[in-house]
Amino acid sequence: xxxxxxxxQHANRWRPSTLLRVSAGVHAGxxxxxxxxxxxxxxxxxxxxxxxxxxxxxxVWPRSQLLGPTLVCLPPSARQxxxxxxxxxxxxxxxxTPRVLxxxxxxxxxxxxxxxxxxxxxxxxxxxxxxxxxxxVENHSxxxxxxxxxxxxxxxxxxxxxxxxxxxxxxxxTPRLFRAPAGIRSPLLAPALARAGLELVAWTRRGFDSVTAxxxxxxxxxxxxxxxxxxxxxxxxxxxxxxxGVPVVLEVLPGLLDAVAEANLTPxxxxxxxxxxxxxx
Numbered sequence: 670x671x672x673x674x675x676x677x678q679h680a681n682r683w684r685p686s687t688l689l690r691v692s693a694g695v696h697a698g699x700x701x702x703x704x705x706x707x708x709x710x711x712x713x714x715x716x717x718x719x720x721x722x723x724x725x726x727x728x729v730w731p732r733s734q735l736l737g738p739t740l741v742c743l744p745p746s747a748r749q750x751x752x753x754x755x756x757x758x759x760x761x762x763x764x765x766t767p768r769v770l771x772x773x774x775x776x777x778x779x780x781x782x783x784x785x786x787x788x789x790x791x792x793x794x795x796x797x798x799x800x801x802x803x804x805x806v807e808n809h810s811x812x813x814x815x816x817x818x819x820x821x822x823x824x825x826x827x828x829x830x831x832x833x834x835x836x837x838x839x840x841x842x843t844p845r846l847f848r849a850p851a852g853i854r855s856p857l858l859a860p861a862l863a864r865a866g867l868e869l870v871a872w873t874r875r876g877f878d879s880v881t882a883x884x885x886x887x888x889x890x891x892x893x894x895x896x897x898x899x900x901x902x903x904x905x906x907x908x909x910x911x912x913x914g915v916p917v918v919l920e921v922l923p924g925l926l927d928a929v930a931e932a933n934l935t936p937x938x939x940x941x942x943x944x945x946x947x948x949x950x
Contacts, residue, residue: 681862681863681864681866681867681868682863683737683859683860683863683864685737685859686734686735686736686737686859687735729818729853731849731851731852731853731871731872732852732871732872736854736855736856736858736859737858737859737869738859738868738869739869739870739871740846740868740869740870740871740900740939741871741872741873741900742873742898742899742900743897743898743899743900743939743942743943744898744942744943744944745898746942746944747897747898747937747942747943748897748898749897750897750935750942751897751933751934751935752897752898752934752935752936752937752942753895753896753897753898753899753900753901753929753934753935753936753937754780754781754899754900754901754936754937754938754939754942755773755778755780755781755901755903755925755929755936756780756781756782756783756848756870756872756900756901756902756903756939757769757780757781757782757783757902757903757904757905757906757918758783758809758848758879758902758903758904758905758906758907759783759784759785759788759809759813759879759904759905759906759907760782760784760785760788760795760799760905760906761782761784761788761789761792761795761796761799761905761906762788762792762905762906763792763795764916765905765906765908765916765918765919766782766795766799766905766906767795767798768916768919769905769918769919769922770798770799770802770804772919772922772923772926773802773804773922773926773936774802776926776930776936778926778929778936779803779804779805779936779937779938779941780804780805780936780938781804781805781807781846781870781938781939781940782799782804782805782806782807782905783807783808783809783846783847783848783870784796784799784806784807784808784809784832784836784906785809785810785811785812785813785832785906786808786809786810786811786812786828786831786832786833786834786835786836787811787812787835788906789806789832789835789836789839790835790839793835793838793839794839796836796839796840797839797840797841799840800839800840800841800842804938805844805846805938805939805940805941806836806839806840806842806844807836807844807845807846807847807848807870807939807940808829808832808833808836808844808846808847808848808867809832809847809848809850810828810829810832810847810849810850811827811828811829811831811832811835812828813850814828814850815850817849817850817851817853817854817855818853818854818855819855820855820857821857822857822861825855825857825858825861826861826864826865829847829861829862829865829867830865832844833865833867844867845866845867845868845940846867846868846869846870846939846940847862847865847867847868847869847870848869848870848871849869852871852872854869868943870900870939871900872900872901872902873898873899873900873901874890874891874893874894874899874901874902875890875891875901875902875903876888876890876891876901876902876903876921877890878903878904878908878909878917878918878921879904879907879908879909880909881909881917882909882910882911882912882917883911883917884911884917884920884921884924887917887921888921888924888925888928891903891921891925891928892924892925892928895928895929895932895934896932896934897932897934900939901925903918903921903922903925904918905918
């Protein structure tokens with residue numbers, strides 16, 4: 670059964686992107702061609718295949734705007750204020766998240782945690798603690814499915830709404846931001862997010878700490894070209910382990926916070942860096 674939509678969510682208006690409008694035209698034209706000129710089916714099928722390849726390519730490129738608006742860096746007002754966003758995916762994790770929170774507290778840094786709904790259901794007190802310490806808990810889907818790209822509309826809405834409900838129940842606040850698992854999404858995601866009142870967030874750069882055990886390499890990827898307005902990604906819920914068995918995120922975070930301070934940047938939750946009309950409540 671699909672999870673109910675929270676009553677206080679407000680749907681955003683969705684407009685299909687240029688690529689989606691072109692894709693719809695290709696499909697309509699292809700159907701007409703198959704009916705009116707069946708002998709030309711190889712050309713028609715070729716056009717449809719090319720269209721689907723374009724949609725797939727747009728979906729697996731996390732920073733792409735081709736399927737709809739995607740936040741990949743903070744807005745100009747935040748850049749002028751010297752703000753940067755540290756984001757943590759795949760939590761909450763009872764072994765790693767508390768230590769991440771302590772490191773952030775030591776520097777007075779505030780961050781955004783894109784949490785998996787089922788993990789929030791398992792560790793609601795930990796999700797509440799993230800919020801209590803001044804961070805934002807946002808939506809990273811309910812199950813973080815590998816096949817998230819292929820979900821039909823009803824299952825997609827269920828993934829979004831169940832995570833919304835779990836996070837709202839644990840923290841007392843309904844998420845306003847969404848990050849797709851691995852940043853990969855289908856053409857169906859944008860309208861589903863608009864219906865749920867969510868904005869899609871990607872990143873400026875990521876350290877690949879979920880697959881790289883070398884903390885120095887991860888840190889180098891994150892700080893190379895570090896500047897105002899950047900959105901950076903780490904993982905507290907699926908961090909790789911160093912040779913000593915320490916989650917890479919815990920080795921990387923102190924150095925990253927040092928680099929942020931040396932650049933005179935202020936770490937803030939993504940939502941609080943957005944225009945005031947959006948960042949309310």
